[in-house]
Amino acid sequence: MKWDSTKALKNTVVLLSGDEYVLRGRALTDLIQTASAGDDFDLETFVGDSSTPTDWFASAGTTPFLSPRRTVVVRNLGRNETHKEFKIPKLPESSLVILVMDEEQGDSDKQRKLENARKGWEAAVKSGGGDVWVFKTDPKDVIPGIKAEAERLEKKINERAAETLREMTGGNLSRAQEELEKLAIFSAGPQITEQDVKTVTVASPEWNIYKMVDAISRGDSGEVLRHLRIIMGANNKVEDISFRIIIPTITSQLRSLWQARICVEAKCDPANMPSDLLALMPGRPNLANDPDWKQRKMMQLARNMSFPFLAACFQAVSDCDARLKGQLASFSGIESLERMVLEMTQAAGAGQKTARY
Numbered sequence: 001m002k003w004d005s006t007k008a009l010k011n012t013v014v015l016l017s018g019d020e021y022v023l024r025g026r027a028l029t030d031l032i033q034t035a036s037a038g039d040d041f042d043l044e045t046f047v048g049d050s051s052t053p054t055d056w057f058a059s060a061g062t063t064p065f066l067s068p069r070r071t072v073v074v075r076n077l078g079r080n081e082t083h084k085e086f087k088i089p090k091l092p093e094s095s096l097v098i099l100v101m102d103e104e105q106g107d108s109d110k111q112r113k114l115e116n117a118r119k120g121w122e123a124a125v126k127s128g129g130g131d132v133w134v135f136k137t138d139p140k141d142v143i144p145g146i147k148a149e150a151e152r153l154e155k156k157i158n159e160r161a162a163e164t165l166r167e168m169t170g171g172n173l174s175r176a177q178e179e180l181e182k183l184a185i186f187s188a189g190p191q192i193t194e195q196d197v198k199t200v201t202v203a204s205p206e207w208n209i210y211k212m213v214d215a216i217s218r219g220d221s222g223e224v225l226r227h228l229r230i231i232m233g234a235n236n237k238v239e240d241i242s243f244r245i246i247i248p249t250i251t252s253q254l255r256s257l258w259q260a261r262i263c264v265e266a267k268c269d270p271a272n273m274p275s276d277l278l279a280l281m282p283g284r285p286n287l288a289n290d291p292d293w294k295q296r297k298m299m300q301l302a303r304n305m306s307f308p309f310l311a312a313c314f315q316a317v318s319d320c321d322a323r324l325k326g327q328l329a330s331f332s333g334i335e336s337l338e339r340m341v342l343e344m345t346q347a348a349g350a351g352q353k354t355a356r357y
Contacts, residue, residue: 003133005030009069011131012060012091015077017101017122018135022174027133028073028100035069035096042067049079053086060095069096076102078113083120088128099125106244137173139291142166145173146180150192153184161194163293168197170204171291205231205245206253210297213253216313216341217304219348224341238333239324246337247321252285254317256294258310259287260302270295312347316340 003023008014008031016024036043042064046056056072064070074080077099091097101118104110126132137145143162150157157165157180165183169175179201183192186200212227231246232238259281263270266277270287281288287295320340323330330336 003027003030003135005034008131008133009034009096011129012093012095013088013097013099013125013128013130015099015101015121015125015130015132016135017118017132019103019172020135020137020174021103022177023135023137024100024133027135028098031096031098032071032073035071036067041065042069043071043073045073045075047079048074048076051080053082056097057089057091057095060091060097063092064094069094071096071098073098073100075100076104077121078102078104078117081117083117083124086121086124086128088125088130139171139293142171142173142176146176149177149180150184153180154190155180155184155187155192156190157183157192158194161192161197164194165197165201167293167297168201168203168207170206171293172204175204203230206249209246209249209253210301212341213250213257214301216344217301217309217348219345221342221345224345225338228337228341232334232337238337242320242324242333242337247317251314251317253298254310254313255282256285256287256290256298257302257305258307259285260295260298261305261307261310263287263299264302270299309347313344316343316347319343 003026005027008027014031016027018024032043044059046059051074056074060070060072062070072095074097078101099121101121104114106114122132122134143159143166146162146165147157150162165176165179169179179197180192182200183196187193187196208227208231212224212231215223215227232241260270262277262280263273266274268274268277270290271292273281273288278288287298290298317340319328320336322328323336323339324333330339
């Protein structure tokens with residue numbers, strides 16, 4: 001759904017949701033500038049967990065002084081859990097309440113809670129007669145979106161460079177758009193090259209973990225440790241980044257690789273699996289539902305892997321998780337992570353011999 005501020009402004013309550021935070025942020029700026037005419041006197045901002053709908057609507061019901069609309073913005077809406085009782089009262093046409101479902105950092109439990117809150121608020125606002133805008137991008141639209149953003153910045157980007165940028169930003173258009181702003185400044189000429197992308201782009205943890213798994217499959221321990229250091233960065237809280245990013249992401253990738261290996265041995269494409277194979281796939285991650293670029297990456301890696309190797313990798317991750325939790329003996333958190341990836345690299349030698357198809 002393409003953003004239409006005119007349509008949104010016909011309502012008194014608008015919810016901005018979805019994981020494309022750049023598009024969502026632009027929509028928020030558009031609404032505020034149009035409704036308040038740049039006058040902060042008729043604009044008030046609340047935070048979800050330190051306010052209530054009563055506060056929002058009381059403020060929004062105030063007659064605007066210098067602006068067309070009295071605008072109330074509620075940030076971090078996911079922290080507020082009153083969506084089950086949420087009702088939209090009769091508001092004057094001069095009122096505008098903008099509810100914003102911002103991203104939040106946190107572990108899997110917190111993310112699950114926020115996801116439930118997002119669904120709850122979307123349903124509540126929609127059933128109450130408000131306007132709901134969910135900003136998400138079809139995987140097929142990411143490359144065109146990258147090219148369009150480059151043109152907006154008066155640059156051009158070729159297909160290969162755009163593909164690399166998409167992969168390095170995890171297929172998230174918002175992240176790619178942020179990186180393009182840096183690339184437009186860095187690139188000397190009118191064309192953003194693939195080398196520019198590799199030099200400037202801050203890759204997502206998923207990308208670095210993918211590259212680390214690739215190095216593991218090749219038995220390149222030096223490259224494996226280098227990527228582990230990149231993922232860790234300057235973060236001194238090893239356990240935090242391990243449980244929040246490294247272990248969940250590498251486990252998800254191993255599950256996708258297991259599915260890809262099944263496809264390799266069955267000589268089928270993940271997008272067109274036979275029904276008997278499709279029935280074996282888990283709900284999440286399900287390689288059959290992944291975008292084609294991710295399917296291609298997983299299939300490329302899986303051709304040089306075997307099930308015994310993948311099983312050894314799963315065991316190494318499980319042992320590392322136990323060491324970080326104090327269930328197995330370990331020296332330190334970073335030592336546990338290094339031991340995990342080196343055990344996986346050691347297992348690659350035997351795995352490669354039986355994996356090639």
